[in-house]
Amino acid sequence: MTASATSGPLLSVAGVTTAYGSIVALRDVALEVMPGEIVTLIGANGAGKSTLMMTICGSPAPRAGSIVYDGEDIAGAPTHLIMRRGIAQSPEGRRIFPRMTVLENLRMGAEVLAGAHFEEDLEKVTALFPRLKERLTQRGGTLSGGEQQMLAIARALMSRPRLLLLDEPSLGLAPMVVRQIFSAIRDLNRTTGLTVLLVEQNAFHALRLAHRGYVLVNGSITMSGTGAELLARPEVRAAYLEGGRA
Amino acid sequence: MTEAIRKPPANPYVALLKDAGLAALVALGVGAPLLGMQTVPGGRGLALIPRPGLLLATVAAVFVGRFLLGLLFANRRSAARREAEAPPRIGPSPMARIGKLVAPGLLAFSVLMPVIPGIGRYEIDLGTLVLTYVMLGWGLNIVVGLAGLLDLGYVAFYAVGAYGYAIMAKFFDLSFWAALPLTGLFAATWGIILGFPVLRLRGDYLAIVTLAFGEIIRVVLLNWTTLTGGPNGMSGVPRPTFFGLPFSMAGGEGTFAGFFGLEPSALHRVTFLYYLILALALLTNFVTIRLRRHPVGRAWEALREDEIASRALGLSVVAVKLTAFATGAMFGGFAGAFFATRQGFISPESFTFIESALILAIVVLGGMGSQLGVAIAATLMIGGFEVFRGLEEFRMLVFGLAMVAIMVWRPRGLVSGREPSVSLGKRGTIGSEHVAEGKG
Ligand SMILES: Nc1ncnc2c1ncn2[C@@H]1O[C@H](COP(=O)(O)OP(=O)(O)O)[C@@H](O)[C@H]1O
Ligand SMILES: [Mg+2]
Numbered sequence: 145m146t147a148s149a150t151s152g153p154l155l156s157v158a159g160v161t162t163a164y165g166s167i168v169a170l171r172d173v174a175l176e177v178m179p180g181e182i183v184t185l186i187g188a189n190g191a192g193k194s195t196l197m198m199t200i201c202g203s204p205a206p207r208a209g210s211i212v213y214d215g216e217d218i219a220g221a222p223t224h225l226i227m228r229r230g231i232a233q234s235p236e237g238r239r240i241f242p243r244m245t246v247l248e249n250l251r252m253g254a255e256v257l258a259g260a261h262f263e264e265d266l267e268k269v270t271a272l273f274p275r276l277k278e279r280l281t282q283r284g285g286t287l288s289g290g291e292q293q294m295l296a297i298a299r300a301l302m303s304r305p306r307l308l309l310l311d312e313p314s315l316g317l318a319p320m321v322v323r324q325i326f327s328a329i330r331d332l333n334r335t336t337g338l339t340v341l342l343v344e345q346n347a348f349h350a351l352r353l354a355h356r357g358y359v360l361v362n363g364s365i366t367m368s369g370t371g372a373e374l375l376a377r378p379e380v381r382a383a384y385l386e387g388g389r390a
Numbered sequence: 391m392t393e394a395i396r397k398p399p400a401n402p403y404v405a406l407l408k409d410a411g412l413a414a415l416v417a418l419g420v421g422a423p424l425l426g427m428q429t430v431p432g433g434r435g436l437a438l439i440p441r442p443g444l445l446l447a448t449v450a451a452v453f454v455g456r457f458l459l460g461l462l463f464a465n466r467r468s469a470a471r472r473e474a475e476a477p478p479r480i481g482p483s484p485m486a487r488i489g490k491l492v493a494p495g496l497l498a499f500s501v502l503m504p505v506i507p508g509i510g511r512y513e514i515d516l517g518t519l520v521l522t523y524v525m526l527g528w529g530l531n532i533v534v535g536l537a538g539l540l541d542l543g544y545v546a547f548y549a550v551g552a553y554g555y556a557i558m559a560k561f562f563d564l565s566f567w568a569a570l571p572l573t574g575l576f577a578a579t580w581g582i583i584l585g586f587p588v589l590r591l592r593g594d595y596l597a598i599v600t601l602a603f604g605e606i607i608r609v610v611l612l613n614w615t616t617l618t619g620g621p622n623g624m625s626g627v628p629r630p631t632f633f634g635l636p637f638s639m640a641g642g643e644g645t646f647a648g649f650f651g652l653e654p655s656a657l658h659r660v661t662f663l664y665y666l667i668l669a670l671a672l673l674t675n676f677v678t679i680r681l682r683r684h685p686v687g688r689a690w691e692a693l694r695e696d697e698i699a700s701r702a703l704g705l706s707v708v709a710v711k712l713t714a715f716a717t718g719a720m721f722g723g724f725a726g727a728f729f730a731t732r733q734g735f736i737s738p739e740s741f742t743f744i745e746s747a748l749i750l751a752i753v754v755l756g757g758m759g760s761q762l763g764v765a766i767a768a769t770l771m772i773g774g775f776e777v778f779r780g781l782e783e784f785r786m787l788v789f790g791l792a793m794v795a796i797m798v799w800r801p802r803g804l805v806s807g808r809e810p811s812v813s814l815g816k817r818g819t820i821g822s823e824h825v826a827e828g829k830g
Contacts, residue, residue, distance in 0.1 A: 255703060280814075
């Protein structure tokens with residue numbers, strides 16, 4: 145472990161520009177996530193939130209800028225190598241393996257550790273999401289939306305990440321289930337010190353959960369501050385209530 | 391509108407009878423010229439012979455078949471509803487449980503088949519052919535069924551194996567047993583060569599490129615006359631030996647029959663070939679089953695399920711795809727070497743697109759990923775081809791219809807259940823003592 149890793153930010157994105165062909169989705173984006181923090185990135189549909197998550201994971205690679213994780217620039221590295229350094233993602237739309245059982249899905253999450261500590265970690269994630277414990281032999285595709293989201297987060301946790309990327313975990317879920325999932329994230333952060341970068345359209349819940357937040361509008365960061373600060377700003381309310389094009 | 395609502399529901403049997411009658415009418419229309427008349431070379435040109443009996447039998451068969459199918463579907467629909475209402479099933483599906491009994495039965499039968507009284511050369515030859523396709527089906531199943539990569543050019547690897555052995559035997563004088571591992575290696579290399587350019591392709595695009603690959607291999611074999619003999623093929627491919635003992639009708643000292651003190655018989659070689667392909671097929675099955683529970687095989691299935699999620703979990707998609715192509719190709723290569731040594735003669739005609747299509751049909755019909763399903767589908771298809779040999783060109787028609795019927799009846803293939811590849815060491819789920827610990 146380097147000195148910079150312990151004192152500086154765990155993740156530092158600077159000057160990142162990402163494009164799909166000629167469509168520029170991110171323009172000169174900068175953000176930082178300190179160890180042990182929950183940071184949220186809010187923005188409307190199409191603002192580029194998922195693109196930033198995927199760029200951190202190396203797919204697509206950024207056109208310009210640096211992405212420093214744990215003291216090393218990972219911009220341009222292949223995805224599977226980035227994901228082996230302690231970053232895990234619960235992607236947008238959950239993307240669990242539908243024909244595989246819950247247990248198999250979790251096993252795939254532990255694949256980067258070659259299945260070391262599998263049973264131990266299985267107990268931890270099923271303690272966090274008890275509903276998964278009852279459904280270990282059920283196929284992923286037959287779970288409810290909320291259970292699938294729990295599975296996607298649990299699967300990401302199976303790789304023992306230091307940085308967890310969550311892309312819209314509240315998408316399409318009932319408020320009750322959203323509260324359950326957000327409280328699980330808060331517990332996880334408090335008890336284990338897990339660092340979380342959370343992408344949300346559901347800005348109200350996300351800003352209340354997060355220590356700090358950033359607002360992404362049309363591919364650029366327009367505002368940042370603590371969760372409470374951002375919640376109090378009228379522009380923020382406008383940004384997420386009026387479609388993020390304020 | 392209101393009238394329609396008030397009308398009592400029609401008797402389902404009446405509807406079924408009507409439906410069956412309609413099907414019979416269509417069969418009569420289509421069958422009258424095709425089946426009802428036969429042309430035979432007569433004294434002066436062709437003569438027409440009416441065959442009303444055959445026509446009538448066909449129409450009756452269609453009627454009864456359609457009626458039974460209708461009954462079956464009515465039951466299935468309610469079965470489907472019952473399934474939807476039942477709580478999610480835990481543990482193996484009924485089909486998987488039946489499979490647990492069927493698979494050992496089939497295995498025992500295939501091992502004992504040649505020694506069953508009344509089984510002759512024809513049956514053993516047919517069994518060998520069926521097993522060749524079972525093996526090819528299992529090989530392609532790795533690529534298509536497990537890894538979800540639609541490969542329409544699988545026959546290329548079969549050809550590479552066959553020609554690989556023939557060339558090694560002709561130019562380097564290698565025996566079958568020495569060449570066999572090399573043909574597998576050779577085909578696996580070609581699997582990787584195909585894999586590289588198609589890494590970024592998916593679905594239809596992948597299918598088209600693999601199809602082209604199959605054709606390229608065939609065209610090269612057809613035109614590289616100095617090496618492959620071109621359209622004339624390669625003859626005199628050495629026959630396999632029983633670990634060095636040739637099968638010879640002459641008998642005598644260094645032959646199989648001579649060594650074991652048996653009466654020389656053509657049946658020896660045929661039986662030996664049967665057991666050889668049985669062993670090769672079982673090897674394919676064994677390796678596949680083992681790999682499914684290994685990180686490599688799990689990664690194949692994860693890739694089939696969701697490529698983006700697989701990548702996000704740290705899997706190297708390149709490595710996963712290439713291992714799938716290489717492993718599938720290797721078994722295709724083994725089967726090809728077997729084909730060459732069995733036939734003694736190979737030509738590009740044996741490796742046309744229709745072979746790829748047939749093998750793919752076996753995999754799809756079997757249930758994409760099910761080992762037992764592939765074995766059953768191969769037996770039905772190849773066995774069926776033999777049974778309906780008398781129909782000549784109508785054979786394909788019958789097969790097309792049969793396949794459509796099966797896919798309507800079981801859209802996910804004959805055996806669609808998937809056995810989980812991960813289970814907890816302990817019985818059941820986590821014991822209560824661990825749950826208590828999990829709190830901390
Ligand atoms: N694979 C892709 N190819 C081309 N354009 C894309 C792709 N993914 C996203 N985009 C575009 O990039 C922009 C940002 O999308 P995205 O990151 O998904 O936004 P968000 O997650 O904030 O809703 C959108 O304009 C979208 O159309
Ligand atoms: Mg998004």
